[in-house]
Amino acid sequence: MPLDLYDSIRDQRLAALRAEFFPRLPLATGVPLTLELGCGHGHYLNAYAAAHPEEFCVGLDLIADRIARAERKATRARLANLVFVQAEAALFLNALAAAPVSAGVPAPRLRRIFVLFSDPWPKRRHWKHRVLQPALLDTLAALTEAGAALHFRTDHPDYFTFAREVVEQHAAWRLAGAEEAPWPFEHVSVFEERALAGVPQSFTALRSALAPGATV
Numbered sequence: 001m002p003l004d005l006y007d008s009i010r011d012q013r014l015a016a017l018r019a020e021f022f023p024r025l026p027l028a029t030g031v032p033l034t035l036e037l038g039c040g041h042g043h044y045l046n047a048y049a050a051a052h053p054e055e056f057c058v059g060l061d062l063i064a065d066r067i068a069r070a071e072r073k074a075t076r077a078r079l080a081n082l083v084f085v086q087a088e089a090a091l092f093l094n095a096l097a098a099a100p101v102s103a104g105v106p107a108p109r110l111r112r113i114f115v116l117f118s119d120p121w122p123k124r125r126h127w128k129h130r131v132l133q134p135a136l137l138d139t140l141a142a143l144t145e146a147g148a149a150l151h152f153r154t155d156h157p158d159y160f161t162f163a164r165e166v167v168e169q170h171a172a173w174r175l176a177g178a179e180e181a182p183w184p185f186e187h188v189s190v191f192e193e194r195a196l197a198g199v200p201q202s203f204t205a206l207r208s209a210l211a212p213g214a215t216v
């Protein structure tokens with residue numbers, strides 16, 4: 001495909017995401033968002049949002065049926081601080097990062113990001129499909145302030161090692177110990193119950209303060 005056609009399709013998708021979903025987010029308030037990338041049926045985020053009414057939560061997933069089920073749970077529980085969006089995670093984040101949303105509206109900010117039981121793509125040639133990638137950390141860094149938290153959990157030992165290394169090699173993120181950044185909330189999702197590959201392992205990465213003038 002010619003590059004300019006690729007760019008134009010991508011721009012159209014970004015514009016559609018902005019038009020369809022941004023009106024559902026409280027962007028005008030400047031409240032930082034809590035995100036789950038690859039939220040599946042929304043088990044975890046529904047429980048998290050119910051327990052944290054002061055936060056506004058957004059769940060993203062590629063699969064329409066999963067988003068529909070997640071939304072039904074939020075509606076039944078009458079959660080006003082939670083929306084689900086059918087979108088590819090990196091594309092949605094790029095749409096958020098492409099400021100300005102509209103005149104006078106602060107740039108969107110993220111407070112907390114969850115990546116839980118994300119598809120491990122065990123074969124090396126498929127690793128490029130893993131959600132946690134250096135480019136994702138770049139985009140997340142552009143959308144966060146120092147101290148924002150990225151919580152990662154997987155039952156796949158190789159993906160755990162890979163994800164830690166991606167974080168360790170990124171200038172804008174650093175691994176934090178459990179004392180500094182305790183796991184914020186426990187709720188077992190269907191995918192966690194089904195986790196067969198091994199014992200779940202978790203880490204939290206914190207957004208570092210960058211040196212003045214540094215860019216991500």
Ligand SMILES: C[S@@+](CC[C@H](N)C(=O)[O-])C[C@H]1O[C@@H](n2cnc3c(N)ncnc32)[C@H](O)[C@@H]1O
Pocket residue numbers: 037038039040041043044060061062063066087088089090115116117118119131189190191192
């Ligand atoms: C194994 S499920 C885990 C769901 C949930 N986090 C949990 O713990 O129950 C992984 C989910 O990530 C979604 N997913 C995979 N790649 C994605 C991407 N690039 N953007 C958005 N969602 C993605 C899949 O559709 C799937 O629903």
